[in-house]
Every structure is written in structure tokens, then in C-alpha cells.
Amino acid sequence: MPEITVEIPVNETSYTLKxxxxxxxxxxxxIAQIFNGSKIMVVTDETVHGYYGETVLNQLKAVGYDVQCIVLPPGEQTKTFxxxxxxxxxLIESGLTRSDLIIALGGGVVGDITGFAAATYLRGISFVQIPTTLLAQVDSSVxxxxxxxxxxxxxxxxxxYHPDLVMIDPLVLATLTDESFADGMAEVIKYGCIKEQxxxxxxAECSSRSEIMEQIEWVIETCCTIKKEVVQADEKDTSERMLLNFGHTLGxxxxxxxxxxxxxxxQGVAIGMVELSKIAEEKSLTKSGTTEKIISILEKHHLPTQLAEPKDYAEILSYIKKDKKNFEGSLNVIILDEIGKAQKYKTDGQFFDSLKKGGTTS
Incomplete structure (x- = not known):
């Protein structure tokens, strides 16, 4: 039997976060420093377009680009197949080719769906991330x-599918609602939980949005540096990168x-971090008192720490069976040894069974 071996060198990818x-x-x-083509499609949503669309489009046109824009409805409901x-x-009607560029201007929803379009349209076209929410700036754009x-x-x-550039302007966070800002703080807090005590x-010593904003560049840089190191060690999310999923399985x-x-x-991640840590403490997998610390910091930053209707867990848990972190019949959950130190823990869906009774004991 003839045998043919196809060897494809690993594609070394690098890009800058500014x-x-x-x-x-x-x-x-x-953009002119990384893209010498002529045509750009900016993808954004209605809310972000109202705040920043004109600024970005005019900036791009000023340096000679042919720019068009797709404006999507805001919200997670847009991020569907x-x-x-x-x-x-x-994209086709605009005449976009593989030599052109797509820019994602928005939060995590816009970044995710635009990146997926870039990865799949014509089997791959370059794109740039300009995240406009705290959550996207510290997490999903990187x-x-x-x-x-x-x-x-x-x-x-x-x-x-990696972007060619990530442009982070902390000043755009000024237009976020308090709820959206708190949403991003859940991911910021997660980084401290898993990697940096x-x-x-x-x-935990900061008690307001204004205190965080006074040092926002450092906060964003710290989170992005942690994520960069984890991603470089495990791009495809099979080992080290899984640590970033702390609280996400349930969330x-x-x-x-x-x-x-x-x-x-x-909000889902915040509740997930708390419930997971409670279970892990009950099983003596996590240092006693860890959950209390997580609850305290989440409450300071106006995030929920429990489900409004705990009885719903009986049905919520069925979604965990479809989680991407299921491998060969086992579920990989991320637990904390203590604050700042996380590990992957192989278990099964029964790990969360105590929630079926309406949540873990406080």
C-alpha cells in the first residue's frame, strides 16, 4: 500500500497588543503600519457605531482606505450561526478579497463573530481587533x-484564528454602563484567582469603578500579559490554557x-467561580476560606454570587454535557488550590450534583 506523508510546518504567529x-x-x-492593501470592512454593532463608528471610519478614510461598514444588532443573541x-x-457584495482587511470594532460578541467570519470567509482573511468593552480588552480579543x-x-x-493587531484604547470604557463594566471585572478578577494572588x-482593595479606572492601563496590561503567557504555552486549549476557563463551565x-x-x-462566570469553589472546598480540593474571598471581591465590584432561582440548576446542568471541555467521557473543570494557583481537575458531570438540590450550602 502506498503511503504519503504530508508535513506542514507549524505556523508561527505573532501580533502586537497596543x-x-x-x-x-x-x-x-x-492600521497603515500593518496593512498596505486598499479595502477595509469594519464590523461593529449599533451601540458602538453610535459612539465610535464615525471616528474610526474617518480615521481610516483619511489615510486613503476604501472603507465600508457592517452594523449588527447588539447583544449575545447576534452571535449565532x-x-x-x-x-x-x-462581504461578497462589497467585493472584499483575501488581500483586504476586516476590523472588529466592539465588544466580545462583535470580536468573536467578526473573527469567525474572517477565519472562514474565502478560507481566511486578515483582521484586526479594536475591543471596546473591558471584557473584550482583557480577554476575548486576545x-x-x-x-x-x-x-x-x-x-x-x-x-x-489570530488577529494581525489588537488596538486597546482604555478611554472608550467611559461609555460603558456600570453593568457592562462590572461584566468585564469578572474576567479581571478571574486572572487574579488563577494566576496572580x-x-x-x-x-480586593479597590471598591469602585473610578478606582479601577485610575489604573486601568496597568489592569489591562496585567490581564493581557497573563493571557499571553498562557496562550503561548497552549494555543489550542488542551492543557494550560484551560485554566482561563475557571468559572466558565457553569457560567x-x-x-x-x-x-x-x-x-x-x-455574571455567569462570577456565579460559576463561586459555586465551583464551594463544591471544591466541600471536597477538600480547595483551601478553606477561598470561596469567601471570591464572594467578597465580586460583591465589591457589583457582581452576583448566586443564582436568583437555584431550582433551575436541575435543568442548567444538562448544558454542561455539551461543554467543549468534555473529553472522552470526562469533564475537565478548573479548580483553585488557593487564590493565585489553579489546576485542571478531571471529573464527570456528577461533580455538580449538589447544585440539583438548589445550590451548594453557603
Whole structure:
């Protein structure tokens, strides 16, 4: 039998994250440093377009680009596979080719769905992330995870596809609602939980949005540095990168069960971190008192720590069976040894069984 071996060298990928106040006002010049083509499609949502769309489009046009724009409805409900055909149609109608560029201007939803479009349109076209929410700036815009949701669960269709550049302007956070800002703080706190005890302690000493904003560039840089190191060690999310999923297994299930309408991503993750740590403490897997510390910091930053209707867990847990972190019949959950130190723990769906009784004991 003839045998043919196809050897493909590993594609070494690198890109820059730029964190600077007023960076949005230099969008054209920054893009010109990494893109010498002529045509750009900016993908954004209605809310962000109202705040920043004109600024970015004018900056790009000022340096000579042919710029067009797709404006999507805001919210997680947009990030579905059913949204893709219309996006592809608009890319085709605009005449976008593989030598052109797509820019994602928005929060995590816009970044994820735009990145997925870039990864799949014409089998791959370059794109740039300009995240406008705290959650997107510290998490979803970095690391190359792009995708969309299915009715059965969150991010079940997607790809690993890195941007050519990530432009982070902390000043755009001024237009976020307090709820959206708190949403991002859940991910910020997560980084302290899994990797940096000193960072966690510092965040716990801050009790307001204004205190965080006074040091926002450092906060964003700290989170992005942690994520960069984890992603570089495990791009495809099979080992070290799984640590970034602390609280997400249950959080994603909560989001999906309520059709992405009752709990935001950060709220789901916050509840997930608390419930997971409670269970792990009860099983003597996590240092006693850890959950109390997590609850305290989440409450300071106006995030929920428990489900409004704990009886719903009986049905919510069915979504965990569809989680991407299921491998060969086992579920990988991320638990904390203590604040600042996390590990992957192989178990099964029964790990969460105590929640079926209406939540873990406080």
C-alpha cells in the first residue's frame, strides 16, 4: 500500500497588543503600519457605531482606505450561526478579497463573530481587533478564539484564528454602563484567582469603578500579559490554557439556559467561580476560606454570587454535557488550590450534583 506523508510546518504567529489612551484617534495610522492593501470592512454593532463608528471610519478614510461598514444588532443573541450568511453576503457584495482587511470594532460578541467570519470567509482573511468593552480588552480579543453560539450551547462552533493587531484604547470604557463594566471585572478578577494572588489582593482593595479606572492601563496590561503567557504555552486549549476557563463551565451553562437574556457572560462566570469553589472546598480540593474571598471581591465590584432561582440548576446542568471541555467521557473543570494557583481537575458531570438540590450550602 502506498503511503504519503504530508508535513506542514507549524505556523508561527505573532501580533502586537497596543494599549494606549486616545489610540482610537490614531486608528488610520496604526492600521497603515500593518496593512498596505486598499479595502477595509469594519464590523461593529449599533451601540458602538453610535459612539465610535464615525471616528474610526474617518480615521481610516483619511489615510486613503476604501472603507465600508457592517452594523449588527447588539447583544449575545447576534452571535449565532444564523447571523453568518448575511455577514458573508455583505462581504461578497462589497467585493472584499483575501488581500483586504476586516476590523472588529466592539465588544466580545462583535470580536468573536467578526473573527469567525474572517477565519472562514474565502478560507481566511486578515483582521484586526479594536475591543471596546473591558471584557473584550482583557480577554476575548486576545488569544485567537473566535466563534458563534448554537442553541445547544455557547461557542460550540468556532476556530483558533489570530488577529494581525489588537488596538486597546482604555478611554472608550467611559461609555460603558456600570453593568457592562462590572461584566468585564469578572474576567479581571478571574486572572487574579488563577494566576496572580498579589493582583487579586490589589483588586480586593479597590471598591469602585473610578478606582479601577485610575489604573486601568496597568489592569489591562496585567490581564493581557497573563493571557499571553498562557496562550503561548497552549494555543489550542488542551492543557494550560484551560485554566482561563475557571468559572466558565457553569457560567456558559447558565448563559445558555436563559437564552443569553437573564445573565451576561461576566455574571455567569462570577456565579460559576463561586459555586465551583464551594463544591471544591466541600471536597477538600480547595483551601478553606477561598470561596469567601471570591464572594467578597465580586460583591465589591457589583457582581452576583448566586443564582436568583437555584431550582433551575436541575435543568442548567444538562448544558454542561455539551461543554467543549468534555473529553472522552470526562469533564475537565478548573479548580483553585488557593487564590493565585489553579489546576485542571478531571471529573464527570456528577461533580455538580449538589447544585440539583438548589445550590451548594453557603
Amino acid at each position: 494599549i494606549e489612551k486616545q489610540l482610537l484617534n490614531k486608528a488610520g495610522k496604526e 444564523s447571523s453568518m450568511p448575511d455577514i458573508y453576503s455583505q 488569544g485567537g478564539k473566535v466563534g458563534v453560539d448554537l442553541p445547544e450551547g455557547k461557542n460550540l462552533v468556532g476556530a483558533f 498579589a493582583f487579586f489582593t490589589h483588586l 456558559h451553562a447558565i448563559e445558555a439556559y436563559y437564552n443569553y437574556e437573564m445573565y451576561s457572560h461576566g
